[in-house]
Amino acid sequence: MTIRTVLQALVHRQRVTEDLKMASSTRSPSAVSLHGSLQLRHVDAGSCNGCEMEINSAFGPVYDAERFGVRLVASPRHADALLVTGPVTKNMVGPLLKTFEALPEPRLVISLGDCAHDCGVFRGGYGVEGAVDDVLAVDVHVAGCPPHPEAIIEALRSLTGQ
Amino acid sequence: MSNAPLIVTGVAGLAATIAGGALPRRVRVWGATLLTWVSCAAAIVGAVDVLRHGDSLILRSSQFIPFTGVNLALKPLGSVFVIATAVVAVASTLYWTGYAKHGFSTRSASAAMALFVTSMLLVPAAASVSTFLILWELMALSSLLLVLTDQARREEARSAAQWYAVMTHVGAAAILLALVILSTHAGSQSFDAIALHSRQLPSGVRATVFLLAVAGFGSKAGAVPFHVWLPKAHAEAPGPASALMSGAMVNLGIYGILLVGDQLLGGGPVWWWLVVMALGVVSALFGALYAATSTDLKRLLAYSTSDNMGLILIALGASGLFAANGNHAASSVALVAGLLMMLNHSVFKSTLFLAAGSVQMATGSRNLDRLGGLMRRMPVTGAIFLVGALSVSALPPFNGFIGEWLLFQGLLHGLPTTSTAIVIAVLVGVGALALTSGLTVVAFVKATGVGFLGRARSDEAILASEVPRVMQLGAGLLAMLCVLLGLLPMLVLGALDRAARSVTGTSIQSPVRGWSALHLHGLHGVIAPLLLAAGLVVVTALAGASRRRAHRSASPYPDLRSTDPWASGRQLQTPRMQYTATSYAEPVQRVFDDVIRPARDVDVSHAAESRYYIERISYYSTSDDLIERKLYRPFIAIVRWWGERARSLQNGSVHRYLAYGLFALVVILAVIA
Numbered sequence: 080m081t082i083r084t085v086l087q088a089l090v091h092r093q094r095v096t097e098d099l100k101m102a103s104s105t106r107s108p109s110a111v112s113l114h115g116s117l118q119l120r121h122v123d124a125g126s127c128n129g130c131e132m133e134i135n136s137a138f139g140p141v142y143d144a145e146r147f148g149v150r151l152v153a154s155p156r157h158a159d160a161l162l163v164t165g166p167v168t169k170n171m172v173g174p175l176l177k178t179f180e181a182l183p184e185p186r187l188v189i190s191l192g193d194c195a196h197d198c199g200v201f202r203g204g205y206g207v208e209g210a211v212d213d214v215l216a217v218d219v220h221v222a223g224c225p226p227h228p229e230a231i232i233e234a235l236r237s238l239t240g241q
Numbered sequence: 242m243s244n245a246p247l248i249v250t251g252v253a254g255l256a257a258t259i260a261g262g263a264l265p266r267r268v269r270v271w272g273a274t275l276l277t278w279v280s281c282a283a284a285i286v287g288a289v290d291v292l293r294h295g296d297s298l299i300l301r302s303s304q305f306i307p308f309t310g311v312n313l314a315l316k317p318l319g320s321v322f323v324i325a326t327a328v329v330a331v332a333s334t335l336y337w338t339g340y341a342k343h344g345f346s347t348r349s350a351s352a353a354m355a356l357f358v359t360s361m362l363l364v365p366a367a368a369s370v371s372t373f374l375i376l377w378e379l380m381a382l383s384s385l386l387l388v389l390t391d392q393a394r395r396e397e398a399r400s401a402a403q404w405y406a407v408m409t410h411v412g413a414a415a416i417l418l419a420l421v422i423l424s425t426h427a428g429s430q431s432f433d434a435i436a437l438h439s440r441q442l443p444s445g446v447r448a449t450v451f452l453l454a455v456a457g458f459g460s461k462a463g464a465v466p467f468h469v470w471l472p473k474a475h476a477e478a479p480g481p482a483s484a485l486m487s488g489a490m491v492n493l494g495i496y497g498i499l500l501v502g503d504q505l506l507g508g509g510p511v512w513w514w515l516v517v518m519a520l521g522v523v524s525a526l527f528g529a530l531y532a533a534t535s536t537d538l539k540r541l542l543a544y545s546t547s548d549n550m551g552l553i554l555i556a557l558g559a560s561g562l563f564a565a566n567g568n569h570a571a572s573s574v575a576l577v578a579g580l581l582m583m584l585n586h587s588v589f590k591s592t593l594f595l596a597a598g599s600v601q602m603a604t605g606s607r608n609l610d611r612l613g614g615l616m617r618r619m620p621v622t623g624a625i626f627l628v629g630a631l632s633v634s635a636l637p638p639f640n641g642f643i644g645e646w647l648l649f650q651g652l653l654h655g656l657p658t659t660s661t662a663i664v665i666a667v668l669v670g671v672g673a674l675a676l677t678s679g680l681t682v683v684a685f686v687k688a689t690g691v692g693f694l695g696r697a698r699s700d701e702a703i704l705a706s707e708v709p710r711v712m713q714l715g716a717g718l719l720a721m722l723c724v725l726l727g728l729l730p731m732l733v734l735g736a737l738d739r740a741a742r743s744v745t746g747t748s749i750q751s752p753v754r755g756w757s758a759l760h761l762h763g764l765h766g767v768i769a770p771l772l773l774a775a776g777l778v779v780v781t782a783l784a785g786a787s788r789r790r791a792h793r794s795a796s797p798y799p800d801l802r803s804t805d806p807w808a809s810g811r812q813l814q815t816p817r818m819q820y821t822a823t824s825y826a827e828p829v830q831r832v833f834d835d836v837i838r839p840a841r842d843v844d845v846s847h848a849a850e851s852r853y854y855i856e857r858i859s860y861y862s863t864s865d866d867l868i869e870r871k872l873y874r875p876f877i878a879i880v881r882w883w884g885e886r887a888r889s890l891q892n893g894s895v896h897r898y899l900a901y902g903l904f905a906l907v908v909i910l911a912v913i914a
Contacts, residue, residue, distance in 0.1 A: 122810075156807055174810030181807045 112185050113159055115239050117149045119189075120158035120182065124175050124211065125201070126165025129225040130192040134162070137228035137235075144232050148239040155179075160187035160238070163215070166198040167208045179215055187238070190217045191231065193224040246287025247300040247313050247366060253280035254359025261351030269348070270341045273355045274334045281327040284362045288320035288327070292736045295743070298366070312369035312431060317743040318504070319365030321580055321736065322496045325587040326365075328722070329488040330358040336595050336715025337481040339708065343602060345390055345479050353386035357485060364493050370420045370430040377416070377493075381409045384490060387482035388474045401473035408460055408470035415457030416497065419450045423505060432505060439506050447506055451513050454501035455520065462494025463547040464554060465524040469869045472531070475543035476607070480598015481715075483539060487546045488591030492583050495553055502561065503744045511565045511662060518558030518666050522673040524551030527836075529680035531866065533687070533829045534837060536822040538597045538607045541688055542590065545633060548677055549586045553579045555670045556648050560745065562663055563655045569747040574761060575651030576741040577734070577749050582644035584733060588722045589632035589641060595716035596626035600692065602712075603705040609688065609822035614697040618705045621713045623693045628720040630685040632727065635678055638774040640726035648674060650766045680829070687825045696816040728774055734759060823862060838867055 123131060137144045138151060152158050155178045167175060179188070190211040193199045201207050211217055221234045257276030264272045287298050295317060303310035315323065337345070337354060360380040367373035385406055392398040424430040426446070427438035439447065460467030471491075475483045498517065502509065528548030535541040556579030563572035599622045600615060601607050616623035628639065635641035652667050652674070697703040707713070726733065742748050749761055758769035808814060830837055842861040848854035890901075 154807060177805070177808075177810045180804050184802070 113238065115148050115241050117160060117235060117239050118152045118158045119149060119160050119162045119235075120152060120155045120178065121162040121164070122171075122175055122178050124163050124165045124171040124195070125168035125207065126192065126194060130164040130194075133223075133225045133228055133231060134164070134191070137231040142228045142232055144228075144235060147232065147236050147241045149235045155181040156183065158182055159185070160189055160218075161215070162189045162191055163195055163211045164191045166194045166201045166204070167211055167214050168206050169208050170206070172208050172214060175214060187218045188215045189219045189221065189234065189238075191221045192226060193222060196220055196222065199224060244298050244300040244313075246283045246290070247298055247315060247363075249283035250280045250287065250362055251359065253277070253283060254355060254362065257355035258352050258359065261353075261355045262348050266346060269351050270338050270346050273351045274338055277334050277355050277358050278331055280359055280362060281331050284323050285327045287315055288323040289736075291315050291320045292317055292739055295739065299368075300366075306371065306375060309369065309371040309430070312372045313363065313366040314368035314432075315366040317740040318499060319496065321584065321740045322365040322492055323362055324736075325492055325584050326358070326361045326489040329485060329587050329591045329719070330362070332715045332719045333481040333484045333488070333591060333595065334358070334715075335718070336484070336598070336712050339710075339712035339715070340480050340598060340602065342709075344394075347390065349386055350390045350479075353383040353390075354482065354485075357383035357387060357482070357490075361485070361489050361493065365496055368432045370424045370432075370435075373432075374413070374417060374420065377413060380490065380493070381413060384474075384478070384482065384486055385409070387486075388478045390479055390482070391477065395477065397473070398477040401470075401477040404470040405474040408467065412457040412460035412467065415453045415460075419453035419457065419501060422446065422450050422453075432500075435505050436507065444510075447509065448513070451502060451506060451509060452516070455498055455517060458494040458497030458501070459520060459554075460494070461497065462491050462550045462554070463524070463528075463543075464494070464520050464550060465527040465547060466868045466872060468524065468528070468547045469866055469873055471547060472535075472540045472543040472866070475546065475594075476537060476539040480595055480601065483543075483598070484591035484594035487543065487594055488587040491546055491550055492587060495550065495557065495579070495583055498554075498557060499744065502557075508561065508564055511562060511660070514558045514561030514565060515662060515666055516558075517561065518555055518670060521551045521554030521556075521558055522669055524548065524554060525673050525677040526551070526680075527868075529677040529684065530829075530833055530836060532684035533680045534826045534839075535684075536609050536826075538600060538609055538612070538688060538692060539594070540607075541609075541684055542593050542597060545593075545681065545684060546586075546590055548681060549582065549590065549633070552645070552648065552674060552677065553582050553586070555674065556582060556651065559648075559652055559655060559667065559670060562666060563651075564745055566655075566660060566663055568655055569745060570749070570761075571651050571655035573738075573741050573745045573747045573749045574647060574654065574766075576745055577737050578644055578647035578651050580737045580741060581647060581730065581734065582641075584737070585632065585640040585644045585723075585726060588719055588726060589629045589639075592625060592629035592716055592719040592723060593633065595712070595719065596622050596629060599708040599712055599716065600626075600705075602708055604699075604701040606699065606701055609691045611699040612692045612697070612702050613695045613699075613816060613819065614693075614702060615705055616693040618697075618702075619707045621707060621717065625713070625716045625720045626693060627689055628723050630689045632723040634682045634685050638724070638727050638770070638777055640723050640730070642727060643730045643768070643770055645674065645678065646768060650761060654761075654766070683826070683829055687822055691820065691822045691825060695819045698816045698819070698821075728771055730770060731759060836867065838870075839863065840865075 121131075121134065134151075136142060155161070159182075161179055161182060163175065179186070188211070190196060194201060195211045198204075198207055198210055208214065219234055219238065221231055223230055253276050257273045257280060260276055261269060261273035291298055297317075298313075298315040300311065300313040305311045334354065341350070356379060360376045360383060364373065364376045364380060367376050385402060388402045388405055389398060392402070423435045423439060426442055427435040429435070442450075456467065460470075463471040475487050478486055502513065502517075525548050528544045528546070528551055532541050532544035532548060535544055556575050560572045560575035560579060563569070563575060597607065599619065600612065603619060603622075604612060604615075606612060632639035632641040635645045649671065652671050655667055656664065697705075738749055758767060758772070760767050830839060840863050844859045844861065846856045846858075848856045
């Protein structure tokens with residue numbers, strides 16, 4: 080990485096921070112009991128991995144979503160919310176439900192990306208069961224194919240209120 | 242005193258043997274069993290009588306055995322062993338009446354069973370060298386037959402029987418040599434005469450006799466390194482026979498060491514008993530370690546027998562040490578501890594072996610990695626095994642605890658001494674006892690947890706059903722005895738004390754006697770097992786009650802919900818994903834890697850198309866006996882090598898044989914001339 084790209088990234092980060100500060104910081108009613116802290120368990124239910132790259136980016140050094148009280152955790156037992164990407168494939172219905180079942184209450188479901196909402200280009204595919212909505216009750220949806228990290232952070236901030 | 246009990250024991254035992262060999266199949270087993278019970282009952286009556294009055298039952302006759310006749314004298318020490326044998330025998334034969342229907346009701350098995358019990362009942366009463374050796378051999382041969390009963394179905398039984406036959410006869414040869422040396426010096430083969438004359442023997446001869454006896458009897462008791470036959474033979478013998486071998490026969494090895502060391506030689510110098518103690522420490526640790534890592538249920542129990550015999554040898558050694566050092570109070574406590582542990586071991590180990598026999602009958606397998614979930618399918622057998630496992634782990638309300646407590650008392654109270662050797666021996670003994678107790682718990686948590694809890698790991702374990710009532714009853718009687726002896730050890734301590742007093746001359750119980758608490762005489766030691774058990778029950782009840790209350794009262798989590806354990810979203814949970822015996826023992830095996838030296842192998846086979854695709858991974862691990870591998874196998878290899886060489890002398894050519902004859906004749910003539 081050249082010095083130039085590092086500087087670019089830093090400048091970008093400054094701008095992102097300023098943009099995000101202007102965004103509204105009201106907490107959605109479904110997340111009141113979280114008290115500003117959100118632990119996420121991510122499940123890839125059949126994504127093309129585009130959304131995963133954006134999630135990585137949102138939690139990377141540039142956007143740094145952890146500043147707003149959001150964390151990715153390694154087990155649903157530690158999580159408050161399920162972050163689901165991709166259309167739900169037939170093979171992933173069971174594991175997705177099992178993961179949701181393993182989440183302690185109160186729990187939320189966030190669907191991320193257009194595929195999670197309406198299966199996107201995979202709609203009608205032989206291995207596709209349906210959208211996340213067809214399997215679980217979704218609380219928050221992040222649109223985009225893939226969604227921009229700023230959009231992801233905005234949605235998450237609406238839950239943490241930070 | 243009348244010697245009727247001895248006569249009845251012998252005659253009923255012989256009748257049982259004949260009945261087992263001659264009666265038709267339908268009534269054979271019950272006939273032999275009932276006559277064996279008569280024999281056992283007579284033996285118990287005689288032994289209790291001896292213990293109560295302190296004098297011996299004597300039976301001398303020049304009949305029965307040609308040239309030497311029979312010479313039996315049941316003394317207080319032997320009586321303890323007779324009672325242990327008889328109790329185990331009654332329960333095991335009752336169990337056998339159910340077990341025998343599965344191919345063990347042959348003439349040879351029935352006769353061997355009765356003969357085995359009878360010879361074991363009479364060995365502790367033998368009072369002359371020839372009587373003793375004849376009974377000893379009868380015991381060895383009849384048990385050998387029992388090991389072989391399953392040989393048609395199991396290849397391993399034959400190899401086990403070979404090991405057993407060779408080891409028991411090498412042991413018998415050592416015993417024979419020891420007793421013959423004694424009787425030639427005494428000029429008589431009666432034990433009384435030998436005991437009178439043995440004091441005048443030179444110390445070198447006395448030491449040789451003692452060491453031979455320790456090796457010979459130690460091999461019967463399963464002391465390491467003479468134990469290699471034990472895990473094979475005890476595992477391969479059918480259930481009731483292995484219960485008798487592990488519960489009663491190994492005791493007679495202990496009896497033999499007491500007989501030669503204390504009664505015939507009248508005690509010895511400190512170093513003799515240090516040898517016994519060292520043997521005990523090695524056996525206890527080695528046995529416990531292999532029990533903790535075995536995956537075969539009966540092999541595990543057999544190694545645990547080695548371990549328990551080791552603890553008893555530590556007790557005997559400590560008792561001898563303290564006696565040689567003049568601390569008679571501690572000596573008596575250690576000896577009573579040894580006898581109590583022997584009695585307890587008889588009861589709980591035969592319980593466990595009978596339960597393991599039931600498991601083998603119900604599932605056809607002894608491999609813990611193929612069992613599991615049996616507590617639900619065989620609740621009675623499971624409960625019996627659990628009682629046995631708690632006893633062998635020496636946990637308070639059960640009988641194993643009280644023996645180990647006494648041994649700790651004996652060892653620790655022997656400490657204020659001037660001899661450095663004794664201090665070191667006692668500390669090593671206490672350490673070995675502690676480590677052994679821990680490893681035993683690991684072994685039996687594994688046996689119960691993997692074998693009886695969890696989910697079934699094989700079809701046989703799924704299809705297992707409870708064994709016939711009579712088998713449950715036979716094993717259940719012993720399990721009840723485990724609890725009874727744990728709650729009221731006073732019932733037997735008086736008798737054991739009297740037996741020990743006949744050896745050491747001091748009593749362990751203080752004049753303040755009660756039926757619930759034991760006060761050690763001359764030492765500061767009190768234990769009240771009944772109070773202990775009551776306390777335990779109260780604490781358990783309180784814990785249960787408070788838990789239930791916590792459940793009923795308003796919980797801080799009103800919407801408590803139970804879900805499956807988290808398994809990374811995996812949908813198929815198979816019983817193979819449970820802890821196995823191998824994986825449970827793996828940490829212990831890793832810690833003691835240098836001692837066990839297991840052979841491990843991981844074999845990865847790849848798919849033909851690419852090395853990145855793995856077809857299967859197989860893991861293979863065996864921990865066969867280190868001593869067998871390092872000590873016996875090389876010796877066997879040498880013997881075999883010489884055998885191969887010697888075979889070239891015999892090539893079938895008659896001319897050559899004639900030449901040998903001629904050559905031998907010439908040599909002989911040359912030597913004579």
